[in-house]
Amino acid sequence: MVPLGLVFELVLPLILWADISAGVGFRFASYIHDYMVLQKEPAGAVIWGYGVSGATVTVTLWQDQETIMKKVTSVKAHSNSWMVVLDPMKPGGPYKMMAQQTFGTMNFTLRVHDVLFGDVWLCSGQSNMQMTVSQIFNATSELSNTAAYQSVRILSVSLVEAEQELEDLPEVDLQWSKPTAENLGHGSFQYMSAVCWLFGRYLYDTLQYPIGLLASSWGGTPIEAWSSGRSLKACGVPRFTASDFVAGPSQHSVLWNAMIHPLHNMTLKGVIWYQGESNININRDLYNCTFPALIEDWRQTFHRGSQGQTERFFPFGFVQLSSYWSAATSDDEFPEIRWHQTADFGYVPNLRMPNTFMAVAMDLGDRNSSFGSIHPRDKQTVAYRLHLGARAVAYGEKNLIFQGPLPEKIELLTDKGLLNLTYSQQIHVQRQDKIFEISCCRDQQCKWLPAPMNTFSTQTLDLNISSCHDTVVAVRYAWATWPCEYKQCPLYHPTSTLPAPPFIAFITNQTPGYHSKDMK
Numbered sequence: 474m475v476p477l478g479l480v481f482e483l484v485l486p487l488i489l490w491a492d493i494s495a496g497v498g499f500r501f502a503s504y505i506h507d508y509m510v511l512q513k514e515p516a517g518a519v520i521w522g523y524g525v526s527g528a529t530v531t532v533t534l535w536q537d538q539e540t541i542m543k544k545v546t547s548v549k550a551h552s553n554s555w556m557v558v559l560d561p562m563k564p565g566g567p568y569k570m571m572a573q574q575t576f577g578t579m580n581f582t583l584r585v586h587d588v589l590f591g592d593v594w595l596c597s598g599q600s601n602m603q604m605t606v607s608q609i610f611n612a613t614s615e616l617s618n619t620a621a622y623q624s625v626r627i628l629s630v631s632l633v634e635a636e637q638e639l640e641d642l643p644e645v646d647l648q649w650s651k652p653t654a655e656n657l658g659h660g661s662f663q664y665m666s667a668v669c670w671l672f673g674r675y676l677y678d679t680l681q682y683p684i685g686l687l688a689s690s691w692g693g694t695p696i697e698a699w700s701s702g703r704s705l706k707a708c709g710v711p712r713f714t715a716s717d718f719v720a721g722p723s724q725h726s727v728l729w730n731a732m733i734h735p736l737h738n739m740t741l742k743g744v745i746w747y748q749g750e751s752n753i754n755i756n757r758d759l760y761n762c763t764f765p766a767l768i769e770d771w772r773q774t775f776h777r778g779s780q781g782q783t784e785r786f787f788p789f790g791f792v793q794l795s796s797y798w799s800a801a802t803s804d805d806e807f808p809e810i811r812w813h814q815t816a817d818f819g820y821v822p823n824l825r826m827p828n829t830f831m832a833v834a835m836d837l838g839d840r841n842s843s844f845g846s847i848h849p850r851d852k853q854t855v856a857y858r859l860h861l862g863a864r865a866v867a868y869g870e871k872n873l874i875f876q877g878p879l880p881e882k883i884e885l886l887t888d889k890g891l892l893n894l895t896y897s898q899q900i901h902v903q904r905q906d907k908i909f910e911i912s913c914c915r916d917q918q919c920k921w922l923p924a925p926m927n928t929f930s931t932q933t934l935d936l937n938i939s940s941c942h943d944t945v946v947a948v949r950y951a952w953a954t955w956p957c958e959y960k961q962c963p964l965y966h967p968t969s970t971l972p973a974p975p976f977i978a979f980i981t982n983q984t985p986g987y988h989s990k991d992m993k
C-alpha cells in the first residue's frame with residue numbers, strides 16, 4: 474500500500490500544476506473588462522486582480538502591435554491579489570491590455586480590448602439616481618442619441634448587500650459597454666442611471682475625450698447604508714437595536730460594503746450623488762454630519778486604495794432634493810434635508826465640504842410623474858446644472874456661473890419697515906409674495922410670516938416686513954416641500970437661468986446684516 478502522505482506529495486503538485494496552466498484563479502478585478510475607460514493623466518490607472526500566490530504577473534498595454542508599457546508585479550501570499558499602477562496616459566485609445574501570470578514554466582494570459590483613457594466618474598444614491606433614460610422626458614429621442622457618444626462608456630453595479638467590506642464586486646448588472654438604446658433603456662430603475670449618463674454626455678460635449686461612468690445606486694436607501702462604520706460613529710448615529718432591526722438594503726453600511734468599497738482600488742476622477750429622500754424620516758437632523766462625513770470617508774478610502782492615484786479631495790457633486798407633491802409631508806422636512814445637504818451653509822463648496830458642487834433642483838418638481846412626484850422626469854436639467862458645477866469645480870473653468878444667486882448682505886431697515894437683501898450676482902425676479910418669510914418674535918415666541926417683495930433692482934431686493942410688529946430675527950427663502958412650479962421660482966440668475974438656492978439666515982439687532990458664515 475502506498476502511504477497516504479506520498480499520494481499527497483505526488484498528486485497535489487500535479488493538481489496545482491494543472492490549475493496554474495489552466496489559469497484557475499487568475500483573473501482581473503470584476504470591473505476590468507473590454508470597453509472600459511481607465512483614468513487618464515495626471516493620475517495613473519490602477520489595474521488589479523487575483524492569481525496564484527507567488528506567481529509573477531506582467532501587465533502589458535499596447536496599440537497597433539506596439540507595446541506602450543509593461544508593468545511587472547507578483548501575487549501576494551495572503552490575499553492572492555496583485556496590483557500595478559500604470560504610467561499616466563493621455564486621453565484616447567483604443568488600447569489592448571494583457572495580464573500574464575507566470576509560475577515556473579507555466580503561464581496564462583488574460584486580455585481585454587477597446588480600452589480608453591479618459592475621466593472616470595462614479596454615480597451613486599437612491600432611486601432618483603437609479604432612474605433610467607427610458608423613464609425621463611423625451612426618452613425616445615434621448616435613447617436614440619448614442620451614436621455620437623461611443624466614447625462615453627457605462628457600467629452598472631448589481632444590487633448587493635454585505636455585512637463586511639468586500640474587496641471585489643460580487644456582481645455587475647451591466648459590464649463596461651458602449652451606450653445603446655437597449656442598455657440605457659433597460660427598464661424602470663434597472664441600469665443605467667439617466668442622471669449619470671446625461672452628466673457624462675454633457676461632460677463629453679465639453680471635454681471631447683472619453684468618459685467612463687459607473688452607476689452604483691439603490692432606490693429607497695438612506696445615507697447610513699452607504700456609510701462606513703467609521704463615519705456613522707463620527708456622527709453619533711444611533712446603532713440599530715434588535716427591535717428596529719429590519720434586514721435589507723437600509724441597514725448600516727451594507728451598500729458601502731458591497732457596492733462602493735469594492736471600487737476603492739480603482740483610480741477615479743470624481744463622484745456624483747443623488748440621495749436624501751430616504752433620510753426625511755431617518756436621522757434627518759444628523760444629515761448635516763453624515764453627508765460631509767460620507768464624502769470625507771469615501772475620499773480617504775479611495776485615495777488610499779488607489780495608492781494615492783485618486784485625488785485626496787477628489788471632486789464630489791450632488792443634487793439638492795427636488796420637490797415632492799404630498800399632503801403627508803410636513804413642510805420642514807424637505808427644506809431641512811436640502812439645507813443639511815450643504816452642511817447648513819446654503820452653498821457649496823464651503824469650509825466643511827471642500828471641492829464639492831451642487832445642482833439645485835427644487836424648481837423641477839413633476840407632480841404628474843408616472844413614477845410618483847418623488848421621481849421628477851426632467852433629469853436633463855439636473856445633469857446640465859451638475860455638469861456646470863463639475864466644469865467649474867472639477868475642471869477649473871474660470872468665470873463660469875455654476876450656482877444661482879444668494880444674498881451676501883441682509884440689512885434690517887426698521888424705520889422703513891423693510892429688509893434689504895443684496896445679492897452676490899444679478900437676479901431675475903418674478904414677483905411672488907409668499908416665498909420669503911420672516912421669523913417674527915415677541916418674548917421668545919416666534920412665528921413665520923410672509924414677507925412680500927417690495928422693490929428690486931439688478932442685485933438688490935427689499936422685502937416688506939410691516940406685518941411684523943415685534944422683532945424680526947430671521948429670514949428664509951423657498952422653505953417648502955414644493956416651493957414653486959416647474960422652472961417658475963421667483964429668483965434666477967438672468968443668463969445662466971440657475972435658480973437661487975433656498976436659504977435661512979438669522980438677523981441680530983446688534984449686528985444688522987450678516988456674512989455667509991452666520992448662515993446657520
Ligand SMILES: *[C@@H]1O[C@H](CO)[C@@H](O)[C@H](O)[C@H]1NC(C)=O
Binds near residue numbers: 580
Ligand atoms: C507561455 O506558455 C507557452 C506554452 O503554453 C509558451 O509557448 C510561451 O513561451 C510561454 N511564455 C512565457 C513568457 O513563459
Ligand SMILES: *[C@@H]1O[C@H](CO)[C@@H](O)[C@H](O)[C@H]1NC(C)=O
Binds near residue numbers: 757758761762816
Ligand atoms: C445639524 O442640524 C441640527 C438641527 O437640525 C443642529 O442641531 C446641529 O447642531 C447641526 N449639526 C452640525 C454638525 O451642523
Ligand SMILES: *[C@@H]1O[C@H](CO)[C@@H](O)[C@H](O)[C@H]1NC(C)=O
Binds near residue numbers: 522552554555737738
Ligand atoms: C486595495 O487597497 C487597500 C488599501 O490600500 C489594500 O489594503 C488592498 O490590498 C488593495 N487591494 C489590492 C488588490 O491590492
Ligand SMILES: *[C@@H]1O[C@H](CO)[C@@H](O)[C@H](O)[C@H]1NC(C)=O
Binds near residue numbers: 840841959
Ligand atoms: C398635470 O396634470 C393635470 C391634470 O391631470 C394638468 O392639468 C396639468 O397641466 C399637469 N401639469 C403638468 C406640469 O404637466
Ligand SMILES: *[C@@H]1O[C@H](CO)[C@@H](O)[C@H](O)[C@H]1NC(C)=O
Binds near residue numbers: 611851852
Ligand atoms: C424635450 O424636447 C423638447 C423638444 O425638443 C424640448 O423643448 C424640451 O426642453 C425637452 N425636455 C427636456 C426635459 O429636455
Ligand SMILES: *[C@@H]1O[C@H](CO)[C@@H](O)[C@H](O)[C@H]1NC(C)=O
Binds near residue numbers: 886893894895
Ligand atoms: C438696499 O441696499 C442696497 C445696497 O446697499 C442699496 O443700494 C439700496 O438703496 C438699499 N435699498 C433701500 C430701500 O434702502
Ligand SMILES: *[C@@H]1O[C@H](CO)[C@@H](O)[C@H](O)[C@H]1NC(C)=O
Binds near residue numbers: 889891938939
Ligand atoms: C408694506 O405693506 C403694507 C401692507 O400691504 C403697506 O401698507 C406698506 O405701505 C408697505 N410698505 C412699503 C414700504 O411699501
